[in-house]
Amino acid sequence: MKNKFSEPILQIDSVVNRNFTTLNSATKTYSNRCHHLKTTIIHTTKKLEKQIKKIICTEDISDDSLLGKWNAALFHVHLKKCWLVSNGLTKYNVILTDINANNVNDIDIIFKSTFYNQLIYDGIILDSKKAEEIIGDLIFRPTDNDRSTTAFQNQRIQDFEWWKYDFDSLKEMPIREINNRMNTTPIHIGKSKKMSDYTTSVEEMKKTVFISNLSDHHYT
Structure with a gap:
């Protein structure tokens, strides 16, 4: 089946590939030049x-990153294992495709590169150095039993299930386009039911990055 969508080819910044190093074990070390990396915790579902x-790191390590914790869920697309990684603060989603035993040791590079390129596709201006500072050191931990995020991710995966039938295989899918659909779907953030509480993951990520940039300029 011919794709109805076209996806621009985005070149991964060479700086990203140089700086985003692979993990060696549950407690990872980095060889890049960022001396004060934050720590980002990604909680996984029991299945993942x-x-x-x-x-998986079982040590009690705190998250001090700008975006806070993320949650990762496993799902399948045409028999290929994929991950949906969602940020708790902004509800921003990153889709990782065809993750298997051969590339899971490179999951740091895969996640950071995919995250950076999705930011570009979603129109969020951010250089690779800033993206590295925001994510920092990735630590994968067991589930945190966040039911709200689980429900949110289940809905996003259900959306993906509808969209995938437009394509015959995972390779044919414009993943960044589909990921953008997830990130521009109206969501509710907040406890009230005011219209002002409805937003999108892209808008929430833009606001968070913008505030971070203002803070950086204030202290420089």
Whole structure:
């Protein structure tokens, strides 16, 4: 089946590939030049945890990153294992495709590069150095039993299930386009039911990055 969508080819910044280094174990070390990396915690579902036990960290490590914790869920697309990684603060989603035993040890590079390129596609201006500072050191941990995020991710995966039938295979899918649909779907953030509480993941990420940039300029 011919794709109804076209996806521009985005070149991954060479600086990203040089700076985003691979993980060696559950407690990872980085060889890049960022001396004060933050720590980003990604909690995995129980199903995903079983698939990546060798990189799960059970130590009590705090998250001090700008975006706070993320949650990762496993789902399948035409028999290929994929991850949906969602940020708790902004509800911003990153889709990782065809993750298997051969590339899971490079999951740091895969996530950071995919995150950076999705930011570009979604129109969020951010250089690779800033993206590295925001994410920093990735730590994968067991589930935090966040029911709200689980429900949110289940809905996003259900949306994906509808969209995938437009394509015959994972390779044919314009993943960044589909990821953008997720990130521009109206969502509710807040406890009230005011219209002002409705937003999109892209808008929430833009606001967070903008505030971070203002803070950086204030202290420089």
